[in-house]
Amino acid sequence: MDVVTRCVHRESSVEEIMIYTGKSKSYVKSAISAAILLGMIEQLNGDIYKISDDCYGILNTTPSEELKTSLFKSRIEKWEPFILYLKYLISGESSVVAIRKLCSLYSFNRTPVQIENLLKNWAKSTGILDATGEIVDINLSYDENEILYKLNEETVNDTNVSLFMINILGENIFSWLYHDEIAELKKAILIFRDHPRDAIQCSGRAFEDVLRRISIQSGVDTRKLNGITQVANNLYSQLDSTDNPFIHSKLKNIASAIGDIRNMAGHGKEAKSMERWELSSTSAIAHLLLTLSTIKGIYSYVNENRYDF
The missing domain is CATH 1.10.10.10 (Winged helix-like DNA-binding domain superfamily/Winged helix DNA-binding domain)
Structure with a gap:
């Protein structure tokens, strides 16, 4: 520091x-x-x-020193490889095994031993690990009930939310997501109670970015398309090398629903009725959870040919 x-x-x-x-x-x-x-x-x-x-x-x-430690801890909790390292340790893996798995997901310009020493030192300096390398932070919960129903409590922090997302998506998909996509999804989780409309927009932006990345990966041009529904429909209308749509029809339909809910949050009054949609925290968290499940479903279908939702 x-x-x-x-x-x-x-x-x-x-x-x-x-x-x-x-x-x-x-x-x-x-x-x-x-x-x-x-x-x-x-x-x-x-x-x-x-x-x-x-x-x-x-x-x-x-x-x-307290301020420097607090700032440093807040920054490392936003770095995805560090969160995955903690997740492996919480799950009972040794530090060596955790680093080996981490290095299979990310490319580092250092040796596994150097990465382990770095992450261990960071965790110890912020009080997450003790001198022996054991986790001492008792608030590293990622249970769904803890996250969704105790979000207003101080015990729920950036790390809890990241671990919660990993629990839903799995390590492979979490590590595949870009930092800004993860940041949008995390923000949606943290604000859905007090700001449901903003939370829906956050998860909607992340989902559209993911859809566009999947499109680029699949060789599908989306530059002239606007919004989630158009991008999802285009992915479905294009055929892969086996003459099948890039995404399943059910995933396309779910993506369109996610897009419609996002439009409820982002657009003004309805043209015919001139009424604006009222959005609750329930609709915001439902939209977020559906978005996470659909990201998992699309990634699994496109990259692994698996039906996983």
């Missing part, structure tokens, strides 16, 4: 960060890579770095 703190003062070079931290060039470069990975600093031209906008509003030039 000293690397990030230095960048609070002003844009900094590697040499300036080395002087500030008193660390070697290799150590500083490694710390810079981690800070960029977690979205805490950004690289400008050459070897000049600046603090990210969202961290700038949190840190000052002399932050307390």
